[in-house]
Structures are given as C-alpha cells and as structure tokens.
Amino acid sequence: MEQEKLICTGCKKEYPYDRIFPRCDDCSEPLELNIVHHNSLHKNSTIDKDVSVYNQNIIRKFAPFYSLSCIEDKLSLGEGFTPLVAADKLPPILDIDSLYLKNETVNPTWSFKDRGTFVSLQHAKSLGYKTIGTVSSGNMAASVAAYGARANLETFILLSADIPLEKIQPVLIYNPTLIKVKGDYGKLYYESLKIGREIGIYFLNSDIPFRIEGSKSISFEICEQLNYNVPDYVVIPTSSGGNARGIIKGFMEYHKQGIIDHLPGFICVQLEGCAPIYQAWKNGEEKISAISAPEAIDNAITNPYPPSGNELLRKLKMYNGIVTTVSDKEALEGQLLLAKEGIFAQPAAAVSILAIKSMRSRGIINKKDKCVAIITGSGLKYTGILNKHNFASETCTLKELKGKIASIIKK
Numbered sequence: 001m002e003q004e005k006l007i008c009t010g011c012k013k014e015y016p017y018d019r020i021f022p023r024c025d026d027c028s029e030p031l032e033l034n035i036v037h038h039n040s041l042h043k044n045s046t047i048d049k050d051v052s053v054y055n056q057n058i059i060r061k062f063a064p065f066y067s068l069s070c071i072e073d074k075l076s077l078g079e080g081f082t083p084l085v086a087a088d089k090l091p092p093i094l095d096i097d098s099l100y101l102k103n104e105t106v107n108p109t110w111s112f113k114d115r116g117t118f119v120s121l122q123h124a125k126s127l128g129y130k131t132i133g134t135v136s137s138g139n140m141a142a143s144v145a146a147y148g149a150r151a152n153l154e155t156f157i158l159l160s161a162d163i164p165l166e167k168i169q170p171v172l173i174y175n176p177t178l179i180k181v182k183g184d185y186g187k188l189y190y191e192s193l194k195i196g197r198e199i200g201i202y203f204l205n206s207d208i209p210f211r212i213e214g215s216k217s218i219s220f221e222i223c224e225q226l227n228y229n230v231p232d233y234v235v236i237p238t239s240s241g242g243n244a245r246g247i248i249k250g251f252m253e254y255h256k257q258g259i260i261d262h263l264p265g266f267i268c269v270q271l272e273g274c275a276p277i278y279q280a281w282k283n284g285e286e287k288i289s290a291i292s293a294p295e296a297i298d299n300a301i302t303n304p305y306p307p308s309g310n311e312l313l314r315k316l317k318m319y320n321g322i323v324t325t326v327s328d329k330e331a332l333e334g335q336l337l338l339a340k341e342g343i344f345a346q347p348a349a350a351v352s353i354l355a356i357k358s359m360r361s362r363g364i365i366n367k368k369d370k371c372v373a374i375i376t377g378s379g380l381k382y383t384g385i386l387n388k389h390n391f392a393s394e395t396c397t398l399k400e401l402k403g404k405i406a407s408i409i410k411k
C-alpha cells in the first residue's frame with residue numbers, strides 16, 4: 001500500500017495523515033486523502049462475502065479503501081448499507097426509462113451525514129480526541145450529536161442564532177452542548193476550525209477529509225447494487241460540496257482500481273435562492289462568490305459560501321460535470337413525487353427529481369440514460385415545511401363512517 005497522506009485540492013501541497021486542520025495553510029482550499037492504489041485488488045476481492053452486513057460497518061466492508069487501521073466497531077449505529085430503490089412511478093413522469101433512488105433517509109439520524117460522521121469519529125478517536133464539534137443547523141448537527149453521545153465524547157454544536165427551536169430539538173435530544181452564535185454564519189465554519197486547532201476540539205465540519213471518505217461509500221454501494229454497471233448520471237443535492245466530492249472520489253477510486261470501467265456523469269443540484277456553485281459554473285468562473293442574502297426553502301442546501309465550492313468546480317470541470325438549479329416550488333413538488341414511491345424526503349433531498357425532469361426536457365439527459373438520484377435526507381425532522389402542501393383530510397362521526405368510506409372508495 002502507498003503511504004497515506006493529505007493533499008491540498010487546490011495547490012497539491014502535501015500534509016501528514018494525522019493533521020486534523022482540514023484546510024491548506026498556503027491557499028486555504030480543502031485537503032483530501034490521496035487515492036491509494038492496491039496491487040492485488042479487483043472487483044471480487046473488495047467484498048468480504050463471509051461477513052454478514054448485519055455485523056459490518058462501511059469501513060470494514062470497504063476496508064481496502066479506508067486508511068484507518070484501528071477502528072472501534074461499537075461506535076457504529078448501522079450507517080450506510082442503504083437501499084437503492086428502482087423508481088416505479090417516476091420514470092414516465094420524468095420521461096426517462098430508469099431511475100434509481102439511493103435512499104439515504106434510512107440512516108441512523110436520517111441523512112447521509114452519518115457516514116462521514118462515523119468515519120471522522122474513528123479518526124478523531126484514533127488520535128485521542130476527547131472533544132468533537134460541528135457547525136450546522138440541521139442534519140449534520142443531529143448526526144454529530146448522536147455519534148458524540150454514542151462515543152461518550154463532549155460534543156459542541158455551533159449554529160447561527162436565528163434557527164427556530166423546532167429545528168434544534170432533533171439535535172438537543174442527544175444532549176450536546178449547543179451554542180447559538182450571533183454573526184456571520186459563513187465565517188463560523190472557519191472560526192470553528194481555528195478554535196478547534198487552538199484548544200483541541202476535532203471539528204467534524206461539512207467537508208473535512210474524513211467526511212469525504214464517508215460519502216465515498218455511497219458510490220461503492222451504488223456500484224455493487226447495480227452489479228458494477230455504472231449509471232449514466234448520479235444526481236446530487238449540493239450545498240457545501242462535501243458530499244458531491246465524496247461521491248465523485250468513490251467512483252474515481254473504483255475506476256482507478258479497475259472495478260468499474262468508466263465514470264458516471266455527475267449532476268449537482270442547488271436551489272435557485274442560494275446557488276453559488278451554479279453561478280460560478282454557469283459563468284465559467286474558477287472560484288465561487290458568496291451569496292449575500294440566501295432565500296430558499298430548506299437550509300440543508302443553502303450554504304451561501306460553500307467551503308468545497310472551488311474544489312467541486314475543479315472536479316466537475318475535469319469530468320464534464322453539470323450544475324443546475326430548481327425552484328423552491330419544484331423542490332416541494334419533488335417531495336410529493338418521492339412520496340409516490342414511498343419515500344419521505346426533505347425538500348433539499350428531493351431537488352434531484354425536478355432537476356432530472358428539466359434536464360430531460362432540455363435534451364441534456366437522454367430517455368435511455370440510467371440515473372441515480374441521491375435522496376440525501378428524510379423529511380421527518382422538519383415537519384414545519386409540510387404546511388406548504390395544504391394536505392386535506394376528511395372528518396366524520398363513527399356512525400357516518402361506513403357511508404363516508406363507501407362514498408369515497410374507488411370502485
């Protein structure tokens with residue numbers, strides 16, 4: 001095995017493996033683990049068939065692709081191993097032949113964040129950290145708080161002061177130390193990393209190297225679930241850019257290893273009201289610019305200054321990736337369409353659906369193309385948003401019930 005190291009995604013400067021500060025000292029771009037080449041690895045040997053999935057975790061399962069030699073299995077909550085559901089009703093609606101839904105809503109805290117939290121936590125523990133933290137208002141906060149509780153680590157959750165209590169309760173249930181910080185939320189990401197370095201807290205923020213390592217398992221699973229037939233497109237709701245980077249890296253690693261023979265197309269989707277990566281991509285810029293007043297329905301994908309935006313642009317350029325946007329209304333429509341398939345996603349996780357529809361109608365996606373939509377998180381934590389749907393229901397007395405049902409039932 002080659003030596004593990006961290007490499008700056010911007011200037012390629014190398015850093016030692018045990019560094020936890022996730023940005024480059026010179027150019028401030030995100031660091032990433034190098035891709036390791038294994039001499040004797042091929043498709044069949046990546047999977048340990050003897051070990052039941054019920055006793056596994058993603059690091060064990062894909063061990064050759066993880067550089068953590070010593071891990072604590074008991075910190076796993078069963079993250080990953082999520083279903084890839086063949087959509088049944090959506091293909092005709094979107095005018096495509098086949099669509100697969102990678103259902104990340106079934107993770108332990110109902111989003112893909114648990115993969116990266118689990119892997120980062122192993123790194124933090126292996127380095128002896130007793131305190132972890134994150135900056136997030138939603139899914140990542142819940143994920144880090146849950147795994148922090150599980151691992152018995154002091155856990156700091158930093159979030160902006162204007163987040164309503166309803167959104168914080170699914171985090172507070174795990175009893176972390178939660179601090180509401182007044183001021184520029186975009187700067188909080190960098191400030192937390194600085195504080196972490198100074199006083200010894202491992203901040204598991206959105207795009208730290210080991211979080212990317214967690215996300216790459218999504219791609220490994222998709223490959224296996226599709227019997228190593230690479231899809232034409234993978235469609236990814238995108239905010240900080242961390243998850244998209246991880247998914248791209250996963251396919252790259254399998255490709256480099258010869259486990260798959262080509263890469264899929266990558267489509268990143270943002271909401272119109274906060275689309276800094278889309279803006280830069282559309283204008284052919286190399287660097288993202290901050291969005292000053294983001295206004296969008298679901299803050300899981302409204303990072304106004306995505307810390308991995310520049311690196312994602314570099315990767316998308318390298319692989320002819322695409323960035324697109326949908327409106328809030330389309331995100332809500334996507335949520336209802338996914339419900340038709342039996343999946344309750346939050347609007348941020350449903351943006352892919354209408355994005356596929358519009359790219360199909362513009363002829364960018366062909367009817368025959370096989371698409372995988374990453375359904376990044378569940379709708380269950382944010383039921384307030386459901387008020388936008390105006391759901392209807394019926395009321396009657398017990399006596400009226402039979403007549404009521406008889407009048408409604410489809411013959």
Ligand SMILES: *Cc1c(COP(=O)(O)O)cnc(C)c1O
Pocket residue numbers: 111113139140206237238239240241242243244300301346348349376377378
């Ligand atoms: C975090 C999150 C995203 C965005 O992922 P990034 O890595 O920040 O790009 C998308 N959807 C959901 C549900 C999320 O929780």
Ligand SMILES: [Zn+2]
Pocket residue numbers: 008009010011012013024025026027028029
């Ligand atoms: Zn650099």
